[in-house]
Amino acid sequence: MPPNLTQIPPANRVILDGFINYLNNERRYSPLTAESYSRDILKLFKLADTTPISELCDHQIRRFIAQLHSGGLGPASLARTLSAWRSFYYYLIRDYKFKHNPCIGLRAPKLTHNLPHGLSPDEAVRMVDLPTNGDTLTVRDKAMLELFYSSGLRLAELVNLDLTEIDFSDASVRVTGKGSKTRIVPLGKHAISALQAWLVVRQKLASHEDGALFVGRNGGRISSRAVQLRIAGWGIKQGITSGVYPHLLRHSFASHVLQSSGDLRAIQEMLGHVSISTTQVYTHLDFQHLSKIYDAAHPRAKKKS
Incomplete structure (x- = not known):
């Protein structure tokens, strides 16, 4: 400590x-x-x-x-x-005016590039297919889950989204990532549908002056911790015993799209990775397994609305 x-x-x-x-x-x-x-x-x-x-x-x-x-x-x-x-x-x-940097030339123990466990496509779809039953918080959570899995956002990126950064006409979202770098990420039809449903009920929670896309019970921008807790709770309710957290959904997004499309550069851009080497960890997967199940670039691409 x-x-x-x-x-x-x-x-x-x-x-x-x-x-x-x-x-x-x-x-x-x-x-x-x-x-x-x-x-x-x-x-x-x-x-x-x-x-x-x-x-x-x-x-x-x-x-x-x-x-x-x-x-x-x-x-x-x-x-x-x-x-x-x-x-x-x-x-x-x-x-x-220090004289030297004692950390120059030192390296940490070598990283083992073992790909972390991800959700299967069926688990991922089950995770985002929440029955909302008109509950405001569930409608919000479904929209957050769709953005994590359909667009591969980081936790901080999702929490910091403003209403003005969603462009339904272009089916895209403008994301501010690490180092304050912005990128445009496509929105899938399921994410658009979930976001539109959330915007209908958002005013039930939001303070009038708050421009945050996702808000909490207090009417202000939702916190990272609140998002983590809500997603973990839904993972349990949806029967995913291994535990679900935001980065797992981002990881699953990248893994599933890459396994089906093989387009590493496109995944790099969508994830906001500066270096292709960061994205290359996903190439250790079996490309054929999901291709046999899903013939689109994203597992939900051909799922019936």
Whole structure:
């Protein structure tokens, strides 16, 4: 557990605040990414203990990574942590005249590119085919589920959507992804239908001044945690025992479309991946299994309305 802000020296608090401002205002990182970096820097402060961060050497950073690894942190998390530390030291060199970056040349333990478990097409369709029965929250949840699975959005991307970013005439949604980069993602007919149904009842929950597409019980923009809890609950109700969460739906979207279409570049654009190498993890799947079941690019493409 990283220390909280009250447990670190005031000088380090000032440095951390400056770094977070740098991430938010200069690098244009999302609040969630900046918060993640903050947690990683707090880990560094804790591991350094009484050693000034200006005096840390590469062998000490290597030892810190080993400690985190032995404590159960996986390769992906370690790589992210090391990346955060490296960025932190670049900032310190620029703004605090530090002499060197002790993270340069260090690598986290090698990532194993095992594809995480995804939903089967039947499970995914069952998950999004919610019987709404006119319930406002269920109508909203169905629209969120359709966007996750039909358009492959990230959790933060969905939560931050505004009403003005849905274009029914063009069957698309304008998404702001990592690094504040925008992309246009197509909307399937099922997603359009679910969104239109939600917009009919949205005013029952929404505050007049709130332009958020999805709102919570309090009338304001729904929180990421609320979305996670609602989706997990629906997974249980729909009989999917392995657990359902937003990124699983995004992953299932990419896996199912790619298995049927084989168009890796199109998937890269829809997911908002900067590098094709990030998308290539999906090529480890069996391309034939779903192709025999679904002959369209998306498993729901030919499902009867």
